[in-house]
Amino acid sequence: MSLSEINTFFKNQTVFVLGGTGFLGKILIEKLLRFDQIAKIYILVRPKKGKTVEERFCDLFDFPCFERLKKENPGFRKKIVFVSGDCEQPNLGISQETEDVLIAETSIVIHAAANVKFDQPLRTATYINVRSTQDCINLAKKMPNLKAFIYVSTAYSNCPYINIDEKFYSPSVTPKTLLQIVDSLDDEILDNITPGLLGKWPNSYVFTKTIAEDLIKSEENNLPIAIVRPAIVVSSAKEPMPGWIDNFYGVIGMTIAIALGVVRSVHAIKKAPCHLVPCDYVCNIILASAWNVAKEKPAQIPIYNYSGSNKNLISWQKYAELIESCAWDYPSTKVLWYYGFKFTDNKFYHDLQTFLFHTVVFSLVDLVLLCVGKKPIAVKNVKRLNYTLSKVSYFTLNNFSFTHKNVERLWGNMQEDDKKLYPFDMSEFDWGNYIRRTVEGGRLYLLKETEESIPLGHKKVRFLRIAYYSSLVLLFYCIFLLVKVIFNFFF
Known part of the structure; x- marks a missing residue:
């Protein structure tokens, strides 16, 4: 019988997930449902014309990553509730009736919603990555049963600093100021001033993520919050199956193009580490951090730079x-x-x-x-x-380094049962076997x-x-x- 403290923590909890239909969100939901401890999961889903709730449900759970769940816990459907909303809209695009239900029932919030495109307009990035975070915080403050709020950022949110610690960095503009600028200017003017606003940040995605982190910082004494900063999220290592992937973004898309003989050269520092992290390991540290925040109630917001182990990095x-x-x-x-x-x-x-x-x-x-x-x-x-x-x-032409003290401390606090059920330590990670599974997975799940x-x-x-x-x-x-x-x- 498992003595998992994390499983015990999630037992009978109600989780509100933003970004549940994304790559990372699918793995989070699959794992929470497979262990069958959760009371209910509310998933924010953007409404689609001509699609019923049942059709949207089938669209989400028709992915291969849910096949194991369907075999091990076929009754999972009764624990899923789709919430009609949109992170790009004010107040998450949810109705007052829905908000009341979420406030009354939710005990854990996982905000993993983001638009990861590097060339997205600043307005879109600000609404999805900054305003939605503000709205989610405001909603969480009203939840009487809230035990943990996990914000999923990125290890590159503070990329102008090459050596990145597990701490907050001051953004070049406050969240309030950025929102005022975006709300008051038309698209043409906003596009023209965007380079000046971004400054040293290479794109609107990482720029708005660091500003969202500043929002989180302001709630240090108000909410049980932690920030998880994953680096380059790629295919699964173990769960729900090795090598699972559902998108061509970033390094995965580049790798597929390389394997197909299309890409011949990438400009990079060859000896610099590539901070790849498997999606299932990222989900594990997200769930472990929720347990840890609820258990320890830290005075300061813990930040987890999850970018692999410095003892076992590989170069480009x-x-x-x-x-x-x-x-x-x-x-x-x-x-x-x-x-x-x-x-x-x-x-x-x-x-x-x-x-x-x-x-x-x-x-x-x-x-x-x-x-x-x-x-x-x-x-x-x-x-x-x-x-x-x-x-x-x-990102390939900068030699980034990250501190991981909080990640190591979290791993050290976990029981052996939890380390087996929620692995994320990469100090002895087998890169050769993992890359082979990644290639196999890309071939199967992306190229069909x-x-x-x-x-x-x-x-x-x-x-x-x-x-x-x-x-x-x-x-x-x-x-x-x-x-x-x-x-x-x-x-």
Whole structure:
């Protein structure tokens, strides 16, 4: 019989989850329901025209990550309540009747809602990441049974500081001022002044997350709050199944593009650590932090920099090597070109690779499409890809370091049963096995390819290898002829 203190804590509690339909939210909900301790989970869900509550329910729980839950706890449906609302709207877009129910019943709030796009307009980022947090705080203050409020931020919320501690940093503008600016200006003026407002912050996402943290800081004496700052959240390590992923964002999208032979170069400090954290481990520390806040009632708001263990980090170069070793073993039938990729800190080399293998090659692809009477789409897509990589480069070209004392202390406070049920310690994490499972998961859950298609993938890779080296020979021959013509012309 389990002696889990965390399971005991969640027993008969009612949890209000913001961001429950997102990548991280799905894993949180799955785990809470699978252990069957929870009394009820309220999930904020954006209303959709033409969709009934039942249809939205099916949309959420139709993902593969819920298959294990359906087998182990088939009666989970009775514990789920969808709350119609929207984090982009004032007061979370919920009705007064719904608010009254949440106030009366909720004992744990997990705010994991965010728009993680790096190029989102400042207005959108402010409403979703700042105003929704303010509204959620105001709602939580009215909850008489509240035991824990967990705010999920990001390890890069204070990225202008390369060495980031588990503490609050002063933002360049207060939450109140930012909201006043956003509410009073039209889109054109706001877009024009956005670069000045962002200052040293590279995008509106991390900028608004640090301002949201300042909101949390102001509630130190009013609410039982903790902040969890995950770094680069990627595929699951163990639960609900290894390698599960449901999106192409960030590093995962970049990795898929690399495996398909599309991306040839990424500008990065090769020896800098890449702070990858599995989504299920992130969920585990979120749930553990809720238990710990309720148990210890700390005088100061605890902040958890969850970015892996400093004893067991891997570099971008090592990550590329592990991906490459798996790419040959699990080739996709959707591969577009022969694998050939490097992280490089040499900007000239990166720009040259990008020009030759992104711009030139895909221009030739569009030329072929035009010749056969099809719409040219390759250059348009590769421009979008290059734009995305340029947004990511800020994080790959900085050598970030994080302190983890609070994370280590939380892990040390947990019983052995809880460490088995809610693992998040990464000091002995097996990166090789994890990356292999990540590649397998990306192939299965994103590209929708089973193991049976691997032989076909190998066959396609062999063909592309011949085409790749043949094209290189042709290219060098053309260069040779060009040089010869120029030499004969002048000499």
